[in-house]
Amino acid sequence: MCVALPGIVEKIEDNNVIVDFSGNKVRAFGGFCKLAPGDRVLVHAGCVLQVVSQSEAEELESILKDIDVIGGGTPVRDVRSFADEAAGAVL
Amino acid sequence: MTIDEVKDALAGYDGRELTLMEVCGSHTRAIAEYGIPGILSPKIRLLSGPGCPVCVTPSSYIDRLLEIGRQPGHVITTFGDLMRVPGSDSSLSEAKSEGVRVDMVYSPMQVVTMAAEEPEKTFVFAAVGFETTIPVYAALVDCIIKKDIRNIRLLLSLKTMPKVIAHLMEGGAAIDGFLAPGHVSVVTGANAFRPLAETYGIPFVVGGFEAKELLLAIYDLVRLQGQGVVKNDYPSVVTAEGNPAASELCDTYFTPADALWRGMGTIPGSGLLLKKEYRRLDMGSDALLSDHKKNAACICGQVLMGKKLPGECPLFAKACTPEHPQGACMVSGEGSCRAYFVYQR
Ligand code: SF4
Numbered sequence: 476m477c478v479a480l481p482g483i484v485e486k487i488e489d490n491n492v493i494v495d496f497s498g499n500k501v502r503a504f505g506g507f508c509k510l511a512p513g514d515r516v517l518v519h520a521g522c523v524l525q526v527v528s529q530s531e532a533e534e535l536e537s538i539l540k541d542i543d544v545i546g547g548g549t550p551v552r553d554v555r556s557f558a559d560e561a562a563g564a565v566l
Numbered sequence: 567m568t569i570d571e572v573k574d575a576l577a578g579y580d581g582r583e584l585t586l587m588e589v590c591g592s593h594t595r596a597i598a599e600y601g602i603p604g605i606l607s608p609k610i611r612l613l614s615g616p617g618c619p620v621c622v623t624p625s626s627y628i629d630r631l632l633e634i635g636r637q638p639g640h641v642i643t644t645f646g647d648l649m650r651v652p653g654s655d656s657s658l659s660e661a662k663s664e665g666v667r668v669d670m671v672y673s674p675m676q677v678v679t680m681a682a683e684e685p686e687k688t689f690v691f692a693a694v695g696f697e698t699t700i701p702v703y704a705a706l707v708d709c710i711i712k713k714d715i716r717n718i719r720l721l722l723s724l725k726t727m728p729k730v731i732a733h734l735m736e737g738g739a740a741i742d743g744f745l746a747p748g749h750v751s752v753v754t755g756a757n758a759f760r761p762l763a764e765t766y767g768i769p770f771v772v773g774g775f776e777a778k779e780l781l782l783a784i785y786d787l788v789r790l791q792g793q794g795v796v797k798n799d800y801p802s803v804v805t806a807e808g809n810p811a812a813s814e815l816c817d818t819y820f821t822p823a824d825a826l827w828r829g830m831g832t833i834p835g836s837g838l839l840l841k842k843e844y845r846r847l848d849m850g851s852d853a854l855l856s857d858h859k860k861n862a863a864c865i866c867g868q869v870l871m872g873k874k875l876p877g878e879c880p881l882f883a884k885a886c887t888p889e890h891p892q893g894a895c896m897v898s899g900e901g902s903c904r905a906y907f908v909y910q911r
Pocket of ligand 1: 861864865866869880881883886887891892893894895896903
């Protein structure tokens with residue numbers, strides 16, 4: 476039930492937006508985010524919850540890079556040894 | 567590091583035995599669908615927690631919806647997920663086939679148009695969900711109040727994630743880390759899990775829903791074991807603070823309340839009700855205090871709390887199948903029993 480899907484904002488009319496999901500156009504509530512046409516957004520139950528800030532591939536790359544910096548590629552079985560270094564990467 | 571190295575590291579992990587829990591129905595489904603448990607070292611155990619909103623909705627909620635739907639002039643509106651959830655005697659789907667009007671929608675906001683088209687009817691939205699969906703209900707209430715719409719009401723079964731996680735931990739669950747729910751965190755922000763991480767000294771990692779994203783989040787949970795920290799592995803949509811506009815609108819209309827969880831009992835402060843000044847829009851959500859099992863042998867509650875696996879239920883894949891569900895965990899596509907059954911997790 477908590478599924479949310481990414482789409483592209485096509486048109487904005489007050490709090491209502493038209494979001495394009497690969498050609499499928501759906502009306503959604505857009506009142507929770509500052510939106511502009513062309514924005515990639517995450518939509519749940521007909522409501523825009525967030526503007527997507529980077530692509531999945533970019534995201535994956537940045538996290539993997541982050542792990543490299545923290546763990547230096549250390550195998551996970553040695554994980555306890557780099558626990559302190561990891562602290563810098565958390566929120 | 568490459569994703570293949572992450573995979574190898576998770577397969578070869580030979581440290582302390584770890585039990586990790588996901589608390590999001592979409593994670594449960596995705597983990598099963600991608601066959602992730604099969605990739606992990608036997609020393610990493612993944613459990614499904616109470617993250618499927620449909621699965622934790624008590625039978626009295628369904629009973630009350632049916633009672634309302636049988637009153638003349640009332641229309642129940644709901645997401646499709648709720649249709650087959652068993653009440654004490656019947657489900658919405660069974661009632662619909664007997665003539666009760668139950669209309670499925672993809673968004674609660676559709677009800678505004680439906681109500682305008684049939685002003686003589688009262689439309690009751692079955693508002694079930696966690697923090698991901700609660701802002702959408704807040705937007706609906708906002709619209710009802712501002713446009714003074716007289717023929718839309720709600721029956722609420724709204725639950726909040728941090729409270730149920732605290733309840734599990736206080737109950738002695740031996741969990742070494744939580745895969746924090748991705749879409750709940752879009753609204754609450756990853757920081758919502760920080761007090762829990764610090765209190766229980768375990769990591770919370772917010773993860774996405776693709777196979778690679780899940781593997782990364784699990785890797786981080788293993789890597790950060792024993793540390794009371796929060797890490798955000800889904801930064802394209804999750805921020806530390808979430809969506810403040812959505813949270814603010816929720817705070818305008820809803821207030822914390824005790825909530826009954828199917829099979830788990832009442833957890834203080836784990837739900838939301840409309841504030842007193844808006845309670846006139848409610849159809850009796852505060853009085854839903856009983857939970858009746860369709861089949862006395864169903865162990866949904868223990869499955870939801872990570873105490874038992876679906877396969878340990880005597881009814882699993884025998885009397886209880888997706889075609890003939892005996893408990894809510896087999897109904898929803900995001901329920902643990904359903905995921906174990908369909909994907910042989
Ligand atoms: S297999 Fe069916 S009866 Fe058993 S716990 Fe799961 S939903 Fe309940």
